[in-house]
Amino acid sequence: MGRDGRDGRGGTSTAPDDGRDADATGPGARTRYPRFRLGDPRSAGAAAPPPSASARFPDAAPTVGRDAPRGGGAAQAPSHRPGAPAQTPTETTARLRPVPAAPEAETAAGTDVPTPRAAVPPSGPAAPRTPDPALSWSTPYEARPRVSFAEPEGYDGLARPRPLGGRPRPQAVAAAVCLVLGVGLLTGAVTGSWLAGDSGDDGARSAYTAAGDLWHSVPVDQLFPPTVQGKGAGPGGADRTWTRVAVAPDGDCAGAFDRLLAKVLDPVGCSRLLRATYTDATQSHVTTVGLLFTKADAAAMTALADRFEKQGLGRREDLMPLPYAAKDTVAEGFGAPQRASWTVSVLTDAPVVVYAVSGWADGRTVDEPEPAEEAIESGAASAPAQAGLGHEAQGLADRVERALRRHVGAPTEHPS
Secondary structure, three states: OOOOOEOOOOOEOOOOOOOOOHHHHOOOOOOOOOOOOOOOHHHOHHHOOOOOHHHHOOOOOOOOHHHOOOOOOOOOOOOOOOOOOOOOOOOOOOOOOOOOOOHHHOOOOOOOOOOOHHHOOOOOOOOOOOOOHHHOOOOOOOOOOOOOOOOOEEEOOOOOEEEOOOOOHHHHHHHHHHHHHHHHHHHHHHHHHHHHOOOHHHHHHHHHHHHOOHHHHOOHHHHOOOEEEEOOOOHHHOOEEEEEEEEEEEEOOOOOOOHHHHHHHHHHOOOEEEEEEEEOOOOOEEEEEEEEEOOOOHHHHHHHHHHHHHHOHHHOHHHOOOOOOOOOOOOOOOOHHHOOEEEEEEOOOOOEEEEEEEEEOOOOOOOOOOOHHHHOOOOOOOHHHHHOHHHHHHHHHHHHHHHHHHOOOOOOOOOO
16 A cells, blocks of 8 residues: 555555554554654644643642543533532532431431431421420320339358348258257256256365365375475566475464464364475575465355455464474574564465465564565565565465365375
8 A cells, every 4th residue: 555545456545544554453563653744734733832830730620530521521510418519610629429418317406315217207307307205304104114123132152042131941940950959958967967966066065175184185295395486486577496394293273373363263263284394595585384274164264364355464463473493404593583574365265274474594583574465566675575585475375375276176096
């Protein structure tokens, strides 16, 4: 084909001359670009000058998105929500597509409570809406259900509900059984005591009677131990140790007391008198301890104890007991003038009077003896108190009394 549009046969070709060869559509065809000749109208636009800035960047809104014309057709008018202002040519950005609101999501005018679907009128969104009578406080009918309270419930140990205030049946049965057993045991104990003829008074009387016989049923070494430990018995809580130096033969009370003290003790009588004399670890002090077993009953002993307590007989100097001075011992010179401190205790649970009297072992006389109850007080300034003779008398009397009480009521296998 020639450049003038004619083929070799002298005819005229109807295909436009676009600058490509006739065999450009074949498998081995090459793409050939159009050729432009001077004076060709298609090459006129290539030499045109570039457009101005205002032409390249127009002030009109861009036509992008869904409002731009498609397929080379005319631009479509944008759709707007009813009542919204129309898009102006001066806006440089495209508006977002408006999403219409669902009628059921809108709220009723003048209230914060969502309007039910049935309350929205079928007309447009601008139509007036009326509140639901069921949501009003002045509604004539009761829209809320009635609530009634039942009896409260509690829970047992297995987390099972049970009414409060009620006792489960197993607990009630157990309480009744325990009550019956307790009453039965108490009744049985009272009945057994009545049948055996043994009561509390009889037991106390038996112990009291047994205590009156201890002077011949208990060995002397148990009533008057050879060594007595007095832990904390000295002044200021110091320890003391006493050693027995002599034991007087048991006998009656003849000549064992001054006349006035014997008269005070006469109402309870004298069954037996046991005495022993001790010395301290330094052999500076001597102390005589005595056990007077009386013939009185518990009532008489209680009366005598009350008299000593109320009248202060145990603190009277003219009622001091006499010491036991044994020959060839450190207590050989221990007589009535050497008495420095003393104590007297009347027991009520045993027919016994326990006493003790102390003095110096060198035989010095004492012009102003002091009862042990006063000599052991803090701040006592008398000579017996400063020497600790009050602690000697009180400490030994207390420990001999404890040894006696340990044997009260204890049966003896071989009574003498």
